[in-house]
Amino acid sequence: MKHISVLLEKTIELLDVKPDGTYMDGTLGRGGHTSKVLEKLDANGRIHVFDLDIEAIKESKERLNDERVIYHHANYKDFDELIDMKLDGIILDLGVSSPQFDDPDRGFSYRYDAKLDMRMDQSQRESAYDIVNTYEEAEICRILRDYGEEPYAKRIAHDIVVKRALKPIETTFDLVDIIKEAYPKKALSKKGHPAKQTFQALRIATNHELDSLEQFLEKFPRHLKKDGTCAIITFHSLEDRLVKRRFKELSTDNTDRRLMLRPEDIKEPDFKLVNHKAIVADDVEIEMNSRAKSAKLRVIKKEV
């Protein structure tokens, strides 16, 4: 299935692209957001794009065919090692793209039988197979509970460890069978696939998704120019919580203590929230693209 970019117009509007600016798209995918930024850039504008997935880089290179784009097959968290100047704006649109999900060979989806993999970067050593077949039961349980909010995490983790003692859990369908057996009968008849949360959790763990986001959030403020913006679209409550907390910290001054401070010690915050409440997709977008249902967009601007 073709990837439909989420919250595309709103993200570009709030990013407030300067025609001759230098931008970064940390999650290129099929270039949906990047192509909209390119429409706003003049001949001097540039956009650095990152993806862990070499397929995303190859296809977007062909599709965009634009000399203003600078490609990095790398993790966006390492952007500061690869871009040696300050930026006018950054976009992150987290998670996976539809072509990754829909490629049966990548092992992201519980809908296709494939080797358990889920690596965005196929040169990475550890895959979902290693997590499922080697991690301790308690750690598997934590991953399923924390990253998937899976109500039956304990039972699934237990059954994984019992089954893998007999033979390795090789494929997505092997894992789906274990999940279905671990689920209570009445929960199986509820809406939604029983493997959805486990697969999401394993994907987040395999690709260290929260760790990348945390490292990025710590360092991006130093790499934005004055009036530079950072727009982040998340699809998971844990990701959104990290972004919300960091943006709040950066945009909050010491007003609480103002009355107790000398005027020279009162410091205005360096950042301003562009939107106070997270922006979500409207019904029309959700109707067209079910991925948009859980999307949240937050944007922050550097004032100094």
Ligand SMILES: C[S@@+](CC[C@H](N)C(=O)[O-])C[C@H]1O[C@@H](n2cnc3c(N)ncnc32)[C@H](O)[C@@H]1O
């Ligand atoms: C939701 S898609 C982006 C879609 C894109 N905005 C579009 O409109 O076409 C996310 C992409 O980010 C990549 N990705 C996820 N985490 C990454 C990371 N830490 N570093 C670099 N790329 C990452 C994935 O491989 C995937 O291609």
